[in-house]
Amino acid sequence: MRLLLDTDVVIWALNRSDKLKNNILAILRDPTNELVVSVISIWEISIKQSLGKLTIPNEYLSILQHQGIRILTVNTTHAYAIRSLPRLHRDPFDRMLIAQAMLEDLTIMTHDKQIPAYSVSCMMV
Numbered sequence: 851m852r853l854l855l856d857t858d859v860v861i862w863a864l865n866r867s868d869k870l871k872n873n874i875l876a877i878l879r880d881p882t883n884e885l886v887v888s889v890i891s892i893w894e895i896s897i898k899q900s901l902g903k904l905t906i907p908n909e910y911l912s913i914l915q916h917q918g919i920r921i922l923t924v925n926t927t928h929a930y931a932i933r934s935l936p937r938l939h940r941d942p943f944d945r946m947l948i949a950q951a952m953l954e955d956l957t958i959m960t961h962d963k964q965i966p967a968y969s970v971s972c973m974m975v
Contacts, residue, residue, distance in 0.1 A: 852884045856960035857891040885919045
């Protein structure tokens with residue numbers, strides 16, 4: 851599977867949260883799965899950290915890269931695709947993740963119940 855991890859999933863994985871059940875952890879640990887984190891999630895995490903709303907390891911980016919997780923940058927095609935998304939979700943970070951998943955043929959691993967309303971492959975956690 852090719853999985854784009856939603857920001858909350860990244861945070862929960864870094865914090866070893868019990869919000870991630872054993873079956874999801876097994877998927878995340880399976881070396882045959884390609885795990886992807888968008889630079890959008892890095893941006894969102896950095897904002898939350900700077901506001902004091904989030905505690906995760908300061909070296910989280912190195913941890914992700916050490917785990918073999920690919921960081922997906924935002925390109926003009928991703929940004930341009932946002933205009934054609936229906937206004938079902940107001941969060942600009944999630945809208946970009948949706949556009950990226952659609953264009954990159956990725957499944958979004960998320961707990962956000964609004965995301966499956968889009969024509970995007972989702973795995974709910």
